[in-house]
Amino acid sequence: MNGHQIKAITKVPEPTLRRLPWYLSNVKLMRERGEEYVSSTQISKEINIDASQIAKDLSYVNISGRTRVGYKTDELIHVLEDFLGFTNIHKAFLFGVGSLGGALLHDSGLRHFGLEIVAAFDVNPLLVGKQLNGIPIYHSDTFFEKRKEYGVNIGVLTVPINIAQEITDMMVEGGIKAVWNFTPFRIRVPENIVVQNTSLYAHLAVMFNRLNFNQIK
Amino acid sequence: MNGHQIKAITKVPEPTLRRLPWYLSNVKLMRERGEEYVSSTQISKEINIDASQIAKDLSYVNISGRTRVGYKTDELIHVLEDFLGFTNIHKAFLFGVGSLGGALLHDSGLRHFGLEIVAAFDVNPLLVGKQLNGIPIYHSDTFFEKRKEYGVNIGVLTVPINIAQEITDMMVEGGIKAVWNFTPFRIRVPENIVVQNTSLYAHLAVMFNRLNFNQIK
Numbered sequence: 001m002n003g004h005q006i007k008a009i010t011k012v013p014e015p016t017l018r019r020l021p022w023y024l025s026n027v028k029l030m031r032e033r034g035e036e037y038v039s040s041t042q043i044s045k046e047i048n049i050d051a052s053q054i055a056k057d058l059s060y061v062n063i064s065g066r067t068r069v070g071y072k073t074d075e076l077i078h079v080l081e082d083f084l085g086f087t088n089i090h091k092a093f094l095f096g097v098g099s100l101g102g103a104l105l106h107d108s109g110l111r112h113f114g115l116e117i118v119a120a121f122d123v124n125p126l127l128v129g130k131q132l133n134g135i136p137i138y139h140s141d142t143f144f145e146k147r148k149e150y151g152v153n154i155g156v157l158t159v160p161i162n163i164a165q166e167i168t169d170m171m172v173e174g175g176i177k178a179v180w181n182f183t184p185f186r187i188r189v190p191e192n193i194v195v196q197n198t199s200l201y202a203h204l205a206v207m208f209n210r211l212n213f214n215q216i217k
Numbered sequence: 218m219n220g221h222q223i224k225a226i227t228k229v230p231e232p233t234l235r236r237l238p239w240y241l242s243n244v245k246l247m248r249e250r251g252e253e254y255v256s257s258t259q260i261s262k263e264i265n266i267d268a269s270q271i272a273k274d275l276s277y278v279n280i281s282g283r284t285r286v287g288y289k290t291d292e293l294i295h296v297l298e299d300f301l302g303f304t305n306i307h308k309a310f311l312f313g314v315g316s317l318g319g320a321l322l323h324d325s326g327l328r329h330f331g332l333e334i335v336a337a338f339d340v341n342p343l344l345v346g347k348q349l350n351g352i353p354i355y356h357s358d359t360f361f362e363k364r365k366e367y368g369v370n371i372g373v374l375t376v377p378i379n380i381a382q383e384i385t386d387m388m389v390e391g392g393i394k395a396v397w398n399f400t401p402f403r404i405r406v407p408e409n410i411v412v413q414n415t416s417l418y419a420h421l422a423v424m425f426n427r428l429n430f431n432q433i434k
Binding site for chain 2: 011012014017018020021022024025026028029032047048049084085086088090098099100102103104106107108109110113114115153154161162177178180183184185186188192194196198199200201202203204205206207208209210211212213214215
C-alpha cells in the first residue's frame with residue numbers, strides 16, 4: 001500500500017470530492033499550456049474559488065507543494081486522478097436499457113473516469129441477447145449468476161420508477177455495494193451500501209426555474 | 218397568467234427544487250396504486266423525509282390540501298409537473314458531439330421532462346451534416362444564424378475541457394441564457410446567465426471514495 005491509497009480511505013467531505021475534479025481539469029489545461037508547476041493561487045484565479053479552500057481540499061490528497069513554487073503539474077494530475085479513483089477501472093452493471101440507460105451504454109467516455117459498464121440487464125425480449133456499443137444485454141433473471149461471473153460491485157440504475165426499489169433490493173441481495181441512481185426515485189438501501197443520486201430531471205427543474213426567474217425579474 | 222405561473226417566478230431554494238421531483242415520482246406511484254388522495258405524511262413514510270419538510274416544500278407550489286385527506290393525487294401530479302417546467306418543451310442546442318454528447322442525443326427521455334435537443338454543433342467533418350437520433354449536427358461556425366432560426370435559449374455543454382470556456386463565451390454572445398454544463402470545467406458566465414453543473418465524473422469520484430471507505434473500514 002502506498003501513501004495515496006492510505007489517504008484515500010479517509011472519508012473525504014463530499015464538497016471537497018466534488019471540487020477536486022474541477023482542480024484536476026484546470027491543472028490539465030495548465031499542463032497543456034506548458035506550466036511545470038502550479039500553485040493553489042493560480043488555480044484560484046482560474047476558477048474563482050478561495051486559494052485557502054483549494055489548499056485545504058488538496059490537503060486530503062497526499063502531495064506536498066513547495067513554498068512559492070507550488071505543486072509539480074504532472075505529479076498533481078497523477079495523484080488527483082489516482083485519488084479520485086479515475087485510474088482504476090471499476091466494473092459496473094447497468095439495469096434498465098431504456099432511453100437513458102441506452103444513452104449511458106453509448107458513453108464510452110465514462111471509462112476515462114474509472115467506470116466500465118461490462119453488462120446490462122433488462123426484461124425486454126427485443127433487447128435481451130443483443131449488444132449495445134459492444135456491451136451484452138442479459139435477462140434480469142440471470143443477474144445473480146452474472147454477478148458471480150463478473151465480480152462486479154457497482155450497479156447503475158436506469159429503470160422506470162415503479163420498479164426502482166425492487167431492482168435495488170435485487171442488486172443488494174446479489175452483492176452490489178454501490179448504486180449509481182439515475183432515477184428520480186429515492187431508493188432505500190441498507191446502511192453499508194453506497195448510493196449516488198444523479199437526477200438529470202432534478203437538475204433540469206433547477207435550470208428551468210432559474211431561467212424563468214431571470215426572464216421575468 | 219394562471220396561479221401556477223405566478224408562483225413559478227419566485228426563486229425557489231435549490232434543495233426544494235431537487236426534492237420536488239422525488240415527491241412527483243412517488244405520487245405517480247401512488248396514483249398507479251389507485252390512491253385518490255395523498256398526504257405529506259404518506260409521502261414522508263415512502264421516502265424518509267420529514268412530513269413538515271415536505272409540506273414546506275409543497276407550499277412553494279400553488280396547491281392546497283385538505284386537512285386529514287391531503288392533496289388530490291391527479292392535481293398534485295399536474296401542478297408539480299407544471300411547476301417544475303416538465304410540461305413545457307424547452308428547446309436546446311448541444312455543443313460537442315463526443316461520447317457523452319452523442320449519448321445525450323440518444324436520450325429522447327429528456328423530452329418527458331421538458332427538454333428537447335433540436336440541434337447539435339461540432340467541428341468534426343465526419344459529424345457535421347449528419348444526424349444522430351434524428352437530430353441534425355451543424356458546424357459550430359453556423360451557431361449564430363441557427364440560434365436566430367431556432368430561437369433556442371438553452372445550451373448543453375459536452376465539449377472537451379480545453380474549449381469549454383471558449384464555447385460558453387460563444388453561446389452567451391449568441392444569446393443563450395442557460396448552460397447545462399456536463400464538463401468537469403468550472404465555466405465563467407455573466408451574472409444573468411444560468412449555469413447548471415452536472416458533472417458525472419464528480420459523482421463518480423464521490424461514489425468510488427465512499428465504496429473504498431466502506432470496503433476498508
